[in-house]
Amino acid sequence: MQKHDKNMGHTSPVAQRVDRMDKEIEARRRVMLMRNENPLGDSNRFPTLLDGSRMLDIGRYPDMGYSELIRALSRHLEVDSECIAVGAGSSDILWSIGRAFLVAGRCAIVSTITFELYEQIAESMGVPLHKVDSILYSHDILGLAAAAERKGPGVVFIDNPCNPAGSYLRGRQVIDLIELISAKSLIVIDEAYFEYVDVEGYSTSIGLVKKYPNVIVTRTFSKAFGLAGLRLGYCVAEPAIIEMINEVRPPFLISSIASELGVAALHDHAFVKQSRQLASEERKRFLNALRPTNLIAVDPVANFIFLRVGCDKTRFVDVLRSQNISIREFGNDPEHIRITIGLPEENMFVINILMSCKQHDFSI
Ligand SMILES: Cc1ncc(COP(=O)(O)O)c(C=O)c1O
Secondary structure, eight states, X not given: OOOSBTTXXXXXXXXXXXXXXXXXXXHHHSEEESSOOOTTTTTTOHHHHHTTSOOOOTTSOOOTTOHHHHHHHHHXXXXXXXXXXEESSHHHXXXXXXXXXXXXXXXXXXXXXXXXXXXXXXXXXXOOEEEEOOBTTBOOHHHHHHHHHHHOSEEEEEESSOXXXXXXXXXXXXXXXXXXXXXXXXXXXXXXXXXXXXXXXXXXXXXXXXXXXXXXXXEESSXXXXXXXXXXXXXXXXXXXXXXXXXXXXSSOSOHHHHHHXXXXXXXXXXXXXXXXXXXXXXXXXXXXHGGGXXXXXXXXXSEEEEEOGGGHHHHHHHHHHTTEEEEEETTEEXXXXXXXXXXXXXXXXXXXXXXXXXXXXXX
């Protein structure tokens, strides 16, 4: 298809539209189960949510302190505004933590199975990185504490729940970890998937920040809130830490639109509930179908499933790919794949493929 207007020498609006439609059709054909996004998307609710709200003056720079969003988060989390920093996704907050605290003489400590961004941050800051073997797909509290003792002071990163494994630490275990680590080290607790978890014993660590001033808790709007494309995240910590984080970042990082939609999303309890319910029901579907196959590595608690596919990984991945299903592979891990929980029909499709792979020795 001709997409460029020859006379104009640049892409015409019509060609752009065709291009967009092509991409949409392509995306609809491909089932994207690789980034732990919310399959409900933003469900077209934002035009309605924004309806009646004040006009956004996007001709002006946003409010430098993002005060409305921070006030809304403060009410939502029941913590003081000075204890909150917002960022362009929680990745941005994590990078800022790296820039502020991973300075000369400090190191980063992470589990072997964890969100890979922590490692990238440590590498880019040029500080030593110490990896502690995960135990049964979960963070090894004693191992992390021992490493912090031996190698510290540093920044210990843990995700709770853990991505990609899907394991979680109980509230009591998190407290044990914090108490075992010297106050000279920082402990970053990444709760990107907090809203999905409904298992007993799991709790947020936000309430611990007051008692333990070396703790930072990060969260995101990208998952249960369904706003991955908006790029909005936040963290909670003591005001002195928040100040240090804010010092290493450029102004006007978050657009007025993102701030406004973030506030609206915080009021949209029904959507988060719907997202949590969908993930919970679909987790059960995966568990019921796949548990007998031994493919499931850990009982999932968030919106993704970690599968132990062993030496047949390439074949599993090839079959899924041939069906236009994108899932997450890990270059350094030859045995596992991660599948984001999608819509019911997508999940059924994936389960059927996985079952066929298992039962028919990959002959589908
Ligand atoms: C554990 C964890 N933390 C943080 C993030 C970053 O999310 P975002 O930058 O979209 O807020 C992700 C994204 O997948 C994640 O899995």
